[in-house]
Amino acid sequence: MMRLADYDGNPNIGVYAAVAEELAFLPPNAPAYFEKALAETLGVEVVRTTVAGSLVVGSLMAINSHGAVVSELCEQNEAELISSKLPLAYVDDRMNAAGNNILVNDNGAIVNPEISKSALRGISKALGVDCVRGTVAGMGVVGSACLATNKGAAIHPEATDEEISLVEETLGVKAYRTTLNHGVRLLAACSVANSKGAVIGRQTTPIEMGRLEEALALY
Numbered sequence: 567m568m569r570l571a572d573y574d575g576n577p578n579i580g581v582y583a584a585v586a587e588e589l590a591f592l593p594p595n596a597p598a599y600f601e602k603a604l605a606e607t608l609g610v611e612v613v614r615t616t617v618a619g620s621l622v623v624g625s626l627m628a629i630n631s632h633g634a635v636v637s638e639l640c641e642q643n644e645a646e647l648i649s650s651k652l653p654l655a656y657v658d659d660r661m662n663a664a665g666n667n668i669l670v671n672d673n674g675a676i677v678n679p680e681i682s683k684s685a686l687r688g689i690s691k692a693l694g695v696d697c698v699r700g701t702v703a704g705m706g707v708v709g710s711a712c713l714a715t716n717k718g719a720a721i722h723p724e725a726t727d728e729e730i731s732l733v734e735e736t737l738g739v740k741a742y743r744t745t746l747n748h749g750v751r752l753l754a755a756c757s758v759a760n761s762k763g764a765v766i767g768r769q770t771t772p773i774e775m776g777r778l779e780e781a782l783a784l785y
Contacts, residue, residue: 567763568775568784571603577747577767578755580713584627584634584665585758587672587716589613589651591629593621607763615647624758628668628675628709632694637662655692657685661706665754669708670695671716673738678706700732703751712741713753713782716761720744720781722751742781746770759784 573579574597583604584591590610592601601612617626618639628635633653636645640656648654661667667678670693677689679699690697702711703724711722712733719733719741733741746756747767756767759782766775779785 567607568779569603569607569763569765570768570770570775571600571765572768573597573600577769578750579765579767580753580755580758581622581624581665583624583758584629585610585624585760586629586652587631587760587762589629590758591615591617591623591627591648593623595621603765604758607765608758608760609762610760611651613647613651615644616641617644623665624754625663625665625710628664628670628689628693630670630675630693630695631672633692635664635668635689635692637664653692655688657681657689661685664709666707666710668693669702669712669714669733669737671714671737671739673716674698674736676700676702676708676732676736678708680706696736698732698736700729700736702729702733707752710752710754713757713759713778714739714741715759715782717783718742718781720746720753720757720778722753724751740781740783742777744774744777744781746774746778748774
């Protein structure tokens with residue numbers, strides 16, 4: 567299932583939500599219609615929280631079915647809420663926007679090459695998957711430049727063949743180049759998805775929707 571949506575008029579919905587197979591984390595002030603779109607389209611339980619006092623939950627949290635990773639700036643009350651739903655670990659690293667810097671599904675993870683070795687080990691343990699360093703389109707913000715589920719991945723159109731191969735081998739899915747929101751290349755900023763569906767920024771064109779449907783195997 568696929569659905570177009572916005573977040574108070576903003577089509578860059580992915581920066582506000584962190585999504586896995588059964589859970590979605592949203593800011594406390596997320597519009598009710600946005601929560602409904604995620605719950606119905608993705609079949610998830612919605613949990614409302616900030617991360618480090620911020621509303622851009624999708625940028626600051628990386629999750630899969632096994633666990634969650636957030637900045638060490640995460641506040642105690644936030645950590646207690648998140649850890650009541652998933653095992654939680656902190657990124658003790660200057661690259662602390664976990665959602666932007668970690669690309670993950672239930673099979674594997676790729677992280678920004680600048681993340682330290684100790685942080686890499688912690689991320690791997692928290693998410694219960696093997697982690698490797700890599701880039702997408704030459705950028706370290708792999709969590710922004712690619713949108714991945716357990717069924718497929720949509721990747722920045724300038725990703726190299728070698729980068730696509732790394733995504734496919736690490737995450738165990740096929741990856742396809744596309745854009746969203748009428749040409750935006752940072753795909754995870756424009757959409758949230760799991761194996762059951764995708765909620766997509768409202769400026770996305772029908773052609774882009776078709777490409778995303780193929781990339782995430784949502785037929």
